[in-house]
Amino acid sequence: MSQKDVELAGKIARLISHFPEEWQEYQDWLRDIISSQSVLEKHHPTWQTTLIFRWRLFYFVIYVAGVIFFNQLLKKLKSFFWERGSWKAGIFSQRYAIVTQPILLDRYRYILQRTATLLAVAELTLGGIAAVTGILLAFYYRPTALGAYESLTMIVNEVAYGTLILSLHNIARNALIVLALIQIVVMFLGRQFLPSWLTGWISGIFLTLTAIGLSWSAIVLTWEQTGFWRFKLELSIVASIPLVGSALRDILSGGGGISSITLQHMYTLHSYVLAIAAILLSIIHLTALIFQEQNWKPEGTRFSFAKLCSESPSHEDSASI
Structure with a gap:
C-alpha cells in the first residue's frame, strides 16, 4: 500500500x-x-x-x-x-x-429504496403519458416516405393542441430515459442488486434499455435530414456486428436502403413492441419494489392478501344487511 x-x-x-x-x-x-x-x-x-x-x-x-x-x-x-x-x-x-421503525434497520438504504420506489411511480406515469400521447399522434401520423414529414407538419400546424401533444410525447420519452438511468444508480447505492431485489433489478435494467430503444427507434420517424443520415450511420454500425449484423440491418431497414418499408418497420417496433414492453416492465418493476418494501415494515403493518380477505364481510353478514 x-x-x-x-x-x-x-x-x-x-x-x-x-x-x-x-x-x-x-x-x-x-x-x-x-x-x-x-x-x-x-x-x-x-x-x-x-x-x-x-x-x-x-x-x-x-x-x-x-x-x-x-x-x-x-x-x-x-x-x-x-x-x-x-x-x-x-x-x-x-x-x-x-x-x-423500519428505518432503524438501515436508514440510508431505506431512503434509497424508498426513492427507487418513487422513481418507479414516476417512470410508470411517464410511460402512461407517452403511451396516451402516442395513441393520439397515431391517429394522424402516416409511416410512409411521402407522408411522414407532412403528417407531422399537419399535426403541429393544423391539429388542435397538436404541438402540445407532440411535445409531451417527446418530453415523456426523454424523461423516462433520464429517470431510468438515475434509478439504476439509486438501486445500486441502495444495494438493491442483491438476490432479494432480483425482479426489481432485472426489470429496471430492461426498462432502461427499452426506453433507450424507444428513443432510438423514433430517430427516423420524423423523416428529417438529421434523423435520416443519423439512422443510416447507425445501420452501418449495426451491420458491423459479427455474424448477425447484416441480417439485423435487413430486418430493421426492410432490405436495401431506407424507404417506406423502413419507416413501417421502425414504426411497428416503436409503437407496438417497445411501447408495450415499456409499460409492462414499468408495472412489473413498480410491483416488485412495492412488495419488497413490505419487508421493511413491522409485521402488523405489512400488506397481505390473506389478511385483506379475512377482513372482508362474509356472505352471511351481507345477506343479513
Whole structure:
C-alpha cells in the first residue's frame, strides 16, 4: 500500500471518529477495505489495485456520510420539537417511533429504496403519458416516405393542441430515459442488486434499455435530414456486428436502403413492441419494489392478501344487511 493511500485512509478514519456512533458501527468496514489491499496486490497490477482501493474508499465515504447526515438531521428535528413543549414532544416521540421503525434497520438504504420506489411511480406515469400521447399522434401520423414529414407538419400546424401533444410525447420519452438511468444508480447505492431485489433489478435494467430503444427507434420517424443520415450511420454500425449484423440491418431497414418499408418497420417496433414492453416492465418493476418494501415494515403493518380477505364481510353478514 502506498503512503498516499495510508494517509487517505487515516484522514477518513479521523474524520468519521468525530461521530462516535457511526464510527463504532462502520469502523470494521473500513478495516476490511484496508486489509483487502494486500489481497488485491497479489492478483492485480499496482495501478489497478490503487484504483479499486480508492473506489472502495470513495463508496465508503459516500455511504457513511449519508448515514451521518440523516442521523444528525433526525437529532436536530427531535431536539427542535422537544423544545416546543412536553406534550408536543410526546406526540413527536410517538410519531418518531412509528415512522422510523423500519428505518432503524438501515436508514440510508431505506431512503434509497424508498426513492427507487418513487422513481418507479414516476417512470410508470411517464410511460402512461407517452403511451396516451402516442395513441393520439397515431391517429394522424402516416409511416410512409411521402407522408411522414407532412403528417407531422399537419399535426403541429393544423391539429388542435397538436404541438402540445407532440411535445409531451417527446418530453415523456426523454424523461423516462433520464429517470431510468438515475434509478439504476439509486438501486445500486441502495444495494438493491442483491438476490432479494432480483425482479426489481432485472426489470429496471430492461426498462432502461427499452426506453433507450424507444428513443432510438423514433430517430427516423420524423423523416428529417438529421434523423435520416443519423439512422443510416447507425445501420452501418449495426451491420458491423459479427455474424448477425447484416441480417439485423435487413430486418430493421426492410432490405436495401431506407424507404417506406423502413419507416413501417421502425414504426411497428416503436409503437407496438417497445411501447408495450415499456409499460409492462414499468408495472412489473413498480410491483416488485412495492412488495419488497413490505419487508421493511413491522409485521402488523405489512400488506397481505390473506389478511385483506379475512377482513372482508362474509356472505352471511351481507345477506343479513
